Amino acid sequence: MAESKYGQYIRTGLIKDIAHYTGHSLVAHDGELNVDCSIGYHCIAKPISFDFSHSHDFPELLFFIGGDPLDITELGADVEVCLGEEHEKHIIRGPCVVSIPAGMVHCPITIKNVVRPMVFLEISLSRIYPKPKDRVPPRTT
Numbered sequence: 009m010a011e012s013k014y015g016q017y018i019r020t021g022l023i024k025d026i027a028h029y030t031g032h033s034l035v036a037h038d039g040e041l042n043v044d045c046s047i048g049y050h051c052i053a054k055p056i057s058f059d060f061s062h063s064h065d066f067p068e069l070l071f072f073i074g075g076d077p078l079d080i081t082e083l084g085a086d087v088e089v090c091l092g093e094e095h096e097k098h099i100i101r102g103p104c105v106v107s108i109p110a111g112m113v114h115c116p117i118t119i120k121n122v123v124r125p126m127v128f129l130e131i132s133l134s135r136i137y138p139k140p141k142d143r144v145p146p147r148t149t
């Protein structure tokens with residue numbers, strides 16, 4: 009194989025199967041991207057709840073996007089997002105990004121009334137996405 013100057017920047021091997029998501033996910037939580045960012049791209053096709061209320065010392069962006077690539081505006085689910093120490097509840101019914109600053113408490117997040125697959129994309133401005141010791145796995149129904 010010819011020596012490559014830039015091939016190192018193309019990251020592969022990021023597809024993972026995660027039981028509580030639908031189909032395959034694309035995940036880089038452990039420094040695989042070699043930048044100060046970690047990502048998780050997932051498909052959700054059934055109700056799921058992320059109950060573990062937490063915060064990070066880095067910003068996190070949570071994208072909720074319709075799963076039809078020809079029309080991402082139809083979310084096809086109701087997303088309940090709780091923000092802050094007070095767990096202020098927000099109901100999301102269209103595509104959006106929840107931009108969570110460092111230190112802000114978030115979750116539970118509950119996705120229900122799922123009528124079609126949707127995309128859940130999480131981007132954290134941290135090379136490593138730490139897994140808290142006491143985190144409980146998401147619940148699916």
Ligand SMILES: [Zn+2]
Nearest residue numbers: 062064068114
């Ligand atoms: Zn988080």
